[in-house]
Amino acid sequence: MKSFVLFFLFVATSMTAIAQTPIDGLQKQNLGYLETLESEGYEFRSQIITEFDQANASQNVNINLSKDYTYIVVALGDSNIPGIALEIKPSKNAKVSEQSLANGMTGQSYQLVPSKSGRFKFSINVSGLSASSKGFVSFMVLRK
Secondary structure: OHHHHHHHHHHHHHHHHHOOOHHHHHHHHHHHHHHHHHHOOOEEEEEEEEEEEOOOOEEEEEEEEOOOOOEEEEEEEOOOOOEEEEEEEOHHHEEEEEEOOOOOOEEEEEEEEEOOOEEEEEEEEEEOOOOOOEEEEEEEEEEO
């Protein structure tokens, strides 16, 4: 009986160790999204993955963009993130159109065509987190 209990504990521990975490799911989601965009001619430029909680529910990212490229900017959340709003400033210096995401994906994606080269500010704002929950957001930039 003792060996059965030890075997059961070993199996339970092993299953927990190989269980998928929310950030693993986010990375798989990112990979699928990137492969789709690369098939459309976009090339990966950069990625930032940041942990968010209720006290730190927004982050700003500044990036220089060239008028010679069309960009896709996207913020995707893991399964712990209820909602994401992505703001682009100065939006008047670019043609901005929202891109649809696959069902089940939390986030926002935009195609951005700058009218002139320069620095753009992206604000990533997470909403709906409870006081005890945390989650990860992947912010990616692609261009063609």
